[in-house]
Amino acid sequence: MDLDLSGKHALVCGASEGIGRAAAHELALLGASVTVLARRAEALQAVVDALPARNGQRHGRITADVSQTNALxxxxxxxxxxxxIDILVNNTGGxxxxxxxxxxxxxFLQAFTRHLLANQALAQAVLPGMQAAGWGRIVNVVSTSVREPIQGLGVSNTTRGAVAAWAKTLSREVASQxxxxxxxxxxxxxxxxxxxxxxxxxxNTGKSEQQVADGMKATVPAARFARPEEVAAAIAFLCSPxxxxxxxxSLAVDGGRMQSI
Ligand SMILES: NC(=O)c1ccc[n+]([C@@H]2O[C@H](COP(=O)([O-])OP(=O)(O)OC[C@H]3O[C@@H](n4cnc5c(N)ncnc54)[C@H](OP(=O)(O)O)[C@@H]3O)[C@@H](O)[C@H]2O)c1
Known part of the structure; x- marks a missing residue:
């Protein structure tokens, strides 16, 4: 199986911590040069310093706020x-x-700006290069709420649905390239x-955090939370040749939690 990303350049957003940071690491392990993007310069530099680098990989960082669409x-x-930029990972805080x-x-405006409008601006920035090369990968980190809305996350559920519809539409427009x-x-x-x-x-419930976490884990057939690198592995695979x-x-990495087929 060809997982080699040597010579590819990936831009990973929301990469100063969490799933984005783990995705940057997995892509670098597969040989890509990675530019990480988020708001906190110091945290980003720590991520860059920790990325695996061999065979001439050149990692870097961009400090940007995805809610500032034009500056982004x-x-x-x-x-x-x-x-x-051969690979774009669209990701930010929920x-x-x-x-x-x-x-x-x-x-709603803030969430649509940070998720949908940012993804659109980023895709428009990278697509000309991908089209010229005849190769590109865009992976959007969204949520299982695309398929099964999560109670108590009203704005998030709504925004995620829009992002998924945007991504599906774009996928069909650029597939032949x-x-x-x-x-x-x-x-x-x-x-x-x-x-x-x-x-x-x-x-909101008066329960302890331990009780809440245990209750959430009880809804997951795997009976635990995911580690960020488990989500990142799926991202990196989708970016591979x-x-x-x-x-x-839309690939769920949820330990089997969703009920839908
Ligand atoms: N963790 C989960 O259980 C889970 C489940 C389902 C979906 N998700 C979704 O997956 C995505 C990533 O989640 P996560 O758990 O990795 O989140 P996280 O640990 O909170 O990390 C969010 C990242 O996004 C960056 N970020 C936040 N606001 C930004 C902004 N305005 N501009 C630029 N960068 C920004 C943060 O860096 P700076 O602060 O340095 O900007 C950080 O690097 C989110 O959309 C989240 O809702 C997560």
């Missing part, structure tokens, strides 16, 4: 002009929780995001 497009467009009935217009667009749907994964969700649920005929899919 300018920065990534400049990078793509200097060094073609929207705050809460029921959809009381969600504000501003909460050697470019694939896929989604990875993480289940409960041990990162800052899951700690935030557990903390919110504990505060071996995955060239997998396009427009």
């Amino acid at each position: 497009a300018d920065k990534v467009g400049a990078l793509a002009g200097e060094r073609r 929207p705050p929780g809460g029921p959809v009935a009381s969600a504000t217009a501003d909460a 050697g470019i694939t667009v896929n989604n990875v749907l993480p289940g409960f994964t041990e990162t800052g995001r899951i700690a935030q969700i557990v903390g919110d649920r504990a505060r 071996a995955a060239g005929y997998i396009n427009g899919v």
